[in-house]
Amino acid sequence: MHDVIIIGAGPAGLSAAFWCEELGLDTLVLEQAEQVGGQLHRVYNPIGNYLGLKTRNGRELLELFTKDVDEAEFDLWTEVSVASVDLKAKRIALHSGESLQAIALVIATGVRPRELGVPGEKEFIGKGMIESGTRDRHLFAGKDVCVVGGGDAAVENALLLAEVCPTVTLVHRGKRLRARRELAERLRSTHCITVFTESVITRIIGDEDHVEAVEVLRKQGLKPFQIAVRGVLIRIGVAPNTELFKEQLEMDEKGFVAVNSEQETSVPMVFAIGDVSNPLAPTISSATGAGATAAKVIANRLNVR
Numbered sequence: 001m002h003d004v005i006i007i008g009a010g011p012a013g014l015s016a017a018f019w020c021e022e023l024g025l026d027t028l029v030l031e032q033a034e035q036v037g038g039q040l041h042r043v044y045n046p047i048g049n050y051l052g053l054k055t056r057n058g059r060e061l062l063e064l065f066t067k068d069v070d071e072a073e074f075d076l077w078t079e080v081s082v083a084s085v086d087l088k089a090k091r092i093a094l095h096s097g098e099s100l101q102a103i104a105l106v107i108a109t110g111v112r113p114r115e116l117g118v119p120g121e122k123e124f125i126g127k128g129m130i131e132s133g134t135r136d137r138h139l140f141a142g143k144d145v146c147v148v149g150g151g152d153a154a155v156e157n158a159l160l161l162a163e164v165c166p167t168v169t170l171v172h173r174g175k176r177l178r179a180r181r182e183l184a185e186r187l188r189s190t191h192c193i194t195v196f197t198e199s200v201i202t203r204i205i206g207d208e209d210h211v212e213a214v215e216v217l218r219k220q221g222l223k224p225f226q227i228a229v230r231g232v233l234i235r236i237g238v239a240p241n242t243e244l245f246k247e248q249l250e251m252d253e254k255g256f257v258a259v260n261s262e263q264e265t266s267v268p269m270v271f272a273i274g275d276v277s278n279p280l281a282p283t284i285s286s287a288t289g290a291g292a293t294a295a296k297v298i299a300n301r302l303n304v305r
Ligand SMILES: Cc1cc2nc3c(=O)[nH]c(=O)nc-3n(C[C@H](O)[C@H](O)[C@H](O)COP(=O)(O)OP(=O)(O)OC[C@H]3O[C@@H](n4cnc5c(N)ncnc54)[C@H](O)[C@@H]3O)c2cc1C
Pocket: 007, 008, 009, 010, 011, 012, 013, 030, 031, 032, 033, 036, 037, 038, 039, 040, 042, 043, 044, 045, 046, 047, 048, 049, 050, 080, 082, 108, 109, 110, 111, 112, 241, 244, 273, 274, 275, 276, 282, 283, 284, 285, 287
């Protein structure tokens, strides 16, 4: 029996773990990936908005976050596969057969990129699917590309790719872009970018080795048409990793966990922190802050101080 089990070791889970340790709580952290850090592994751009620290990318910030992890007193298990969670009983079953229990559970499972769910999307990974404009644009320099989405991330990536690609086609399902005004204005004044609103990608097409085109369907159009591209980057938002907890606690319609100001969910002594419970302002600083809040509340409840 542990005081606290934290599921997920991104910025939120790591912050909660260090705080739990400081507050004298017996803590176990479960991470499904080989390494801790969550989305920080996918941040290739410089991070300049975490108070007091500027880093070249997410990995550099992660190194700072984890420099004391080897000496930490909390238990950290990586490559763990959780089979089921009984939130009321605070019991976790692992696929390895082990059963774990705690007084408090902390859900810090974060989010993952949403997928289009169209043919070709998975098949062309490594053959034309672009993971990051910052990281991959030199690979696509001189090639025509397509970006899917209409928010800040999609437009930022379209602008980055436009610096090196002859044409960038932005395909957005909605009527208007959701990106902030400054980005949308830059987009409009970048001549090599063509925007298709109220349009969806229905298929990504190519041969054995690479992407050759995307198939686009306009809302008013009767038939899809093809645009020749060599790269496709998808930024259509994120989905919370909450499948394990479905029907056990309150969530919004997209599956983000509802919490109160103490980060507690609708199940007593079950907390949710970071992006998984923060659809409005998902940032590293709010994730680490929420980790501190949850740990303090748990420590107060358990009277360990
Ligand atoms: C490209 C990019 C750029 C960004 N730039 C910035 C920026 O400049 N500034 C900023 O503040 N934020 C930025 N962010 C957002 C920031 O990375 C997130 O807000 C932050 O990582 C959220 O931390 P988290 O711990 O809540 O979730 P995550 O980082 O998503 O971590 C969740 C962890 O939980 C694990 N997990 C999931 N399910 C399970 C399970 N069932 N069992 C065990 N473990 C599980 C995952 O493997 C992962 O390690 C960026 C994100 C991206 C993708």
